[in-house]
Amino acid sequence: MARKLRPRAGRRADERKAKKLRDDLEKLALLKEGGSSGNPFVISSPAQVDARTETTACPLCEGRLRLDEHVAEIVDGERLRVARCHCVACGTKRELYFHLRSPLDS
Numbered sequence: 001m002a003r004k005l006r007p008r009a010g011r012r013a014d015e016r017k018a019k020k021l022r023d024d025l026e027k028l029a030l031l032k033e034g035g036s037s038g039n040p041f042v043i044s045s046p047a048q049v050d051a052r053t054e055t056t057a058c059p060l061c062e063g064r065l066r067l068d069e070h071v072a073e074i075v076d077g078e079r080l081r082v083a084r085c086h087c088v089a090c091g092t093k094r095e096l097y098f099h100l101r102s103p104l105d106s
């Protein structure tokens, strides 16, 4: 007896659903603190970039994020640090944004 294959249309629908879910989760991630340049994590020391990145869960699979590098960027006149990282579970690359608050700001 031939193995029963799932109908092609059904599989496509599943893929669409999975993609939609991923897109929604990505959109949500952008709204979270640190997810975009407009809503960065506020830190007082560059050392906190590593710690924050490692304790932030992947928004797609809740996996751990590993920091690849952090770079300084100026976005809209704001000096930001961008943590380029990837999820150790699903491999999705991600950028987290940090605003380094100088002691003079407070």
Ligand SMILES: [Zn+2]
Residues within 6 Å of the ligand: 058, 059, 060, 061, 062, 063, 087, 088, 089, 090, 091, 092
């Ligand atoms: Zn992940």
